[in-house]
Amino acid sequence: MYRLLHHVRERTRRRDHPRQGYRKPELLAKRPNQLWSWDITKRKGPATWTYFYRYVITDVYSRSVVGWMLAMRERAELAEALIAETCAREGIAPGQLTVHADQGSAMRAKQVAQLLVDLEVAKSHSRPHMSNNNPFSAAPFKTAKYRMRCFQDVVNAPCSAVPR
Numbered sequence: 001m002y003r004l005l006h007h008v009r010e011r012t013r014r015r016d017h018p019r020q021g022y023r024k025p026e027l028l029a030k031r032p033n034q035l036w037s038w039d040i041t042k043r044k045g046p047a048t049w050t051y052f053y054r055y056v057i058t059d060v061y062s063r064s065v066v067g068w069m070l071a072m073r074e075r076a077e078l079a080e081a082l083i084a085e086t087c088a089r090e091g092i093a094p095g096q097l098t099v100h101a102d103q104g105s106a107m108r109a110k111q112v113a114q115l116l117v118d119l120e121v122a123k124s125h126s127r128p129h130m131s132n133n134n135p136f137s138a139a140p141f142k143t144a145k146y147r148m149r150c151f152q153d154v155v156n157a158p159c160s161a162v163p164r
Helices: 002-007 076-090 110-118 135-156
Strands: 035-044 051-059 064-071 098-101 122-125
Touching: 035 076, 051 076, 064 076, 076 110, 110 122
Parallel strands: 035 098, 098 122
Antiparallel strands: 035 051, 051 064
16 A cells, blocks of 8 residues: 555655745844833742743843733733833834734733734744744843842852852
């Protein structure tokens, strides 16, 4: 059977089929408030099984945080409110801004997509199944997690071990 299928070119390996054509997003910011990147990260809370979700919107040009929020849940409604409030506070004109995000559920939510359409903000998503999903936002999160750990080590250290 396999020889016959191979003869009529019907038997191929799945990995030989071309993948769906996802184009790598090439984003360039030439001035402030032209390109924002946003992401959500999960941090441990003070008690066992408690977590906080940190929503952060970063201006890619200046690398400054233009909007942030701390919440107990990851929800599209919270993301929608944060984006709307940040756009209003920064005075974003229609067609001025592109917002880049990874493939998270809150980022792809219908409410968020509709809000961006209403505000005339272009949206961009990272390619699926990529480890470097959103480098603009992931790098500051990594730095914050590392620095928080260093800070906790200093706070928990005995007084003689604290550098002066």
